[in-house]
Amino acid sequence: MAGPLIPAAPADGGAAPKARSGPARILPGAGRAGRPVVRRLGMLVLLLAAVFAAIELLPGDAADATAERGESAADMAARRAALGLDRPVAERFWDWMTGLPTGDLGTTAHGRPVTTVLAGPFPNTLVLGTLALALSITGALALGSWATLRPGGRVDRAVSVASTAAFALPEFVVSVALLLVFSQWTGWLPAVTLTGSDGAPASWDMLVLPLLSLAVPQIGWNTRIVRGALADQAALPHVQAAILDGLPRRRILSHHMLPGALPAIAVSTATSAGMLLGGAVVVETLFNYPGIGAVLAGAIADRDTPLVAGVVAATGAVISALLLLADLIRDRTLGARR
Incomplete structure (x- = not known):
């Protein structure tokens, strides 16, 4: 089998030009790396502006x-003035955005800081979403690879x-089906989630049905x-x-096919995070899970x-970070191929 590709020498036989060193070489790369960050931040700002407009x-x-x-x-009238509702929506949006870099998500209509309201439910949603994402990708890789080894x-x-x-x-269809089978008919798993003293689910088995309800559609998508x-x-x-060299199919899959498929899988993973x-x-x-669903x-x-807007900002930041990571993986993989 042919060895690794080596860049060809210049046609005139002369020495290849040396790469420039110093700031002139670093800054363009830094600019390219910063573009996805600026793009994702811009998308998040537009999304938050749309949220303010939609509620209005x-x-x-x-x-x-x-x-x-x-x-x-x-x-x-006094309540509207206290909530700032007597001001234009653009002005309220600007005031809210100026506090966002410092972690100030504003105050709810009931007078509580938004960060305090989200401090308990958001980590619970992150746990559920992370487990569902891990199960989705693991299942998709297993099923997709299994099918690839037996094409057609x-x-x-x-x-x-x-x-x-x-x-x-x-x-919701998957949730209802799982509730009927594993809760109503067999009684194996609880139908609702009870909350412990720390605000998290009281036992691990209360995570199973919500986890499967989220993961099943995404396993299908990612597969x-x-x-x-x-x-x-x-x-x-x-x-x-x-293949012609007679390498084992599993080795071809793991060493020659999966690395090249990584950019598409990374983008799919980031997209799944948003769907989850x-x-x-x-x-x-449906499951009375103590996450941001009820809060929203x-x-x-x-x-x-x-x-x-605080819920959207928190979830949007997570999704934007995953999309940015997918962009970096794709760019790095494509750069390595060149």
Whole structure:
């Protein structure tokens, strides 16, 4: 088998030009590395602006939603002034954004700091989402690789059909099915999540059904991505050469195909993180899980713009970091190929 590719010498036989050293060489690379960060931050700012605008378009406001029975018009006006609702939405958005770099997410319509409200539920959602993401990627890699080792066979066709069906099922359908089978019919797992003194689920088995409800559709999605990426790699010349050399199929998969498929899998993983955090709102509500799902639902009902924006900022920061990591993995892999 041919050895590693070596850059060809210049056609005139002369020495290859030396790479420049010093700041002139470092700054362009730093600029290229900083572009994805600026792009992701810009997207996050636009998303937060859209959140403020969307809450503003809903009927009523936070003063109406949180008003107590019998409050006078003067009381309502004072409440609106206290919440800053008498100011333009653009001004309120700017004030909220200026506090964001310092970790100040504003104050809820009930007068509590947003960071305090999110301090308990958000880590619970991160635990659930991280476990679901790990299970999704592990399952997808296993199923996608299994199907790749048997292209066109019964296993490949079965994995393709099952992954498509799993991805087509919404989280609430998977949740209801799991509740019926594992809680109502067999009684193996609890139907709702009870909270311990620390605000987390009281026992590990209360995580199983929410975890599976989130992971099953994403296993389907990522399995198709992994299978497609590996199929693209299988058609490349160096993989065909390894096959002709008689290398074991598993070694070809692990050493020649999976490394090349890594950028597509990384982007799929980051995309799944966003889908998982979005699906968590529904799943957490169904299973009474102590995460940001219930917080977000209550915030929307209260027209509580700072709290909704705080949830979006926290989840958006996590998703943006994962997307940035996927961009860096892709750029590094493509750079190594060149």
